[in-house]
Amino acid sequence: MILKRGVTGFSAGDLSLERDWVALTAEFKKYCYAYVQKLNGSILAFYEPDIDLGYAHAHVKINREELYIFHNNMYDDIAFTSNCEIGGLKFIDHELLGALFENHYTVLTASQLAEPLVYQTKGSGIVLMNENELNDVELRFMKHFRSQTVGDLVFNYWD
Template identity: 30%
Template sequence: MPKHPTNFYYALVEMLDNRFYILLNEHYPYLAFSSAVDFGNIKFIDRHDLNNRFSSYYRILSKRELSTPFNQKNLNKSELNRAELDQITFWEPQTVGQVIFNYWD
């Protein structure tokens, strides 16, 4: 189970002089990479060199996808449950990444 109050698991990876995080959504098979994981401030990065290692199991989300501005009006409400919709309304996330990897669940 993720650390409260996040809705995602994360692991710090250190390879040679490179340090980054792997993030996995708790409810959906969405995986992403970041250079920092701080409350309300995740800095998403791309790690194309690792995509093949995870893509058979997870949907790898790119920095571009996660940085896309989130527009609640364009939301496909059939994909989310009532609690998720309520949280989105309350927290007003600015990007898709803030919806998928958040601190309010």
């Protein structure tokens, strides 16, 4: 299941979901450099998580192809994109990088992240039909920011 409680970065005060983002980001950065270098690629830029984006990501170039590697710190999920347009990420699969990252992370596929969100309003609440454990805050933000896919939730820009 991808849509675990807190995957959006909004834990609704659940302290059991607290993680050391500095250490997780440092580890992700280390693996990015090692794996991209192993494929004779280079890191063009590295972006730390901040108040607006709750996930780190790297802009890389491998064999003349530029792509991005995204890391969801809440559950150590990795995804690859062909762009970095906040709110319009185009998820892709990268077989070679995926094989390297899967030793330490859960590598999400483009088809998993493209899964449409199916939800309905029930009274003052929201019922998400996709398999999920999201909290009420995440469900409200999902509706408010008009999230359309699983990828929109996991790698959101809810500002």
